[in-house]
Amino acid sequence: MQRVTIVSPALAEANNGNWQTAMRWAHFLTPAYDVNISASWSPVTGSAPDLLIALHARRSAAALAAFAEQHPDRPRVLVLTGTDLYRDIHDDPAAQASLAHADVLVLLQEAGIAVLPPRYRAKARLIWQSAxxxxxxxxxxxxxxxTFAMIGHLRPEKDPLTFMRAARLVAHDSARFIHIGGALDEQLGAAAGDTAEADPRYQWMGNLAHPAARMALACSDALVIASVMEGGANVIIEAVTSGVPVLASDIDGNRGMLGAGYQGYFPLGDAPALAALMARCIDDPAFLERLQAQCGARAALFAPQAEQAAVRDMVDNLLIARHAGTH
Structure with missing residues (x-):
């Protein structure tokens, strides 16, 4: 049986989107392939797989470079994250080298291709994530x-402060704000604690296991994603596939998921604008229904069977091409 290694710098304890992607893809490829997930790969870690999938251009750069050097005839796939697309590939030499080392560059939302250097766009492939x-x-x-939910570890890229500030600006007594995610930044954790103390409507729930976070989202009335950069947030997909509308920062990564005409965007970092959208969701049922309908129109993109077919097709064809000598 042919072997596939998925290099994911984020493993189970990280409980983040990259880990969820790695787990899902491993499930999709088993039992057709012998799949393992590893934090890295090097020539000394054992025999080489037939195909390598790396998540994160910068953090998986060493593994991707080593595999390309040791086994140039074996296919290599790079899944590009938000920090890859919107930061690292523009100024980090290791991330830039990863673009060259990969045979296929996987994008998780449709706006990402315009961010790639033109010489690499022919290698790009869009695979929608699923839930x-x-x-x-x-x-x-x-x-x-x-109930408004924000789900994601507290780190600057997710801009949790905008959610906290907006929560305190919403006047409605009926509003509730749940914030799920571990404090990867000490100051942001302190801010969450201060917000909860100042406003009992806001609850910071900390890091929850994925099933518990997913259920909390399904019990919410809207998801807020305030991120500065996103490669294709899995939490948006989980909201859409639960019929939960999304209020999203107006960035490429979110537009690539929800579509250019979506009406639930707010300017990046603009807490008053987010608070106004939250209030409108409460006060204007027709607006909320419109957001639900727009999200519902995207739901078919995020079906597990569609993602599985795309992942299997990519891996199958790369390995067929390799054995045919066309890789």
């Missing part, structure tokens, strides 16, 4: 609450 549908769980009868 199983988990039905929205409405509030119990008589409960007058509207």
């Amino acid at each position: 199983p549908a988990l039905p929205h769980v409405p509030h119990a009868a008589g409960i007058d609450e509207f």
Whole structure:
């Protein structure tokens, strides 16, 4: 059986989007291939796989370079993250080298190709991520609450401060704000604690296991994603496949997921604008229904069977080409 190694610098303990992608792809490729997930790869770690999939251009650069040098005839796939597309490939030599070492560059949202250097665009391939549908769980009868969820570890790239500031600007007593994610930045963790102390409507729940975070999202009325950069946020997909509308920072990575005409964007870092959108969701049922309909129109893109077919097709064809001598 042919072997595939997925290099993911983020492993299970990180509990982030990269790890979820690695796990999903490993599941999709098994049992057709012998798949393992590793934090890295080097010639001394054992026999080489038939194909290498690397997540993160900068953090997987050493593994990708070593595999390209030792086994130039074996195919290499690079999955580009948000920090890759919108930061590292423009100023980090290791990330730039990874673009050259890969045979295929996987983008997770449709706006990403325009960010790639033109000479690499022919290697680009769009694969939408997916999530199983988990039905929205409405509030119990008589409960007058509207819950906004933000899910993602507290780090500057996710801009959690905008969510915290917006929460304190929303005047509605019915509003609730749940914030899920570990504090990867000490100051952001302190800010979350201060916000919870100042406003009892805001609850920082810390790092939750993925199933618990997914259920909390399904029980929410809207997702907020305030990120500065995104390669294709899996949490957007989880919201869409649960019928939960999204309020998103107006950045390429979010537009590439939700579409250019989506009406739930707010300017990056603009807490008053986000607060106004939140208030509108509560006050204007027709607006909320419009966001739900726009998200629902994207749901078919994020079906697990479609992602599995795309991943299998890519790997199958790369290995067929290698054995045919055309790689």
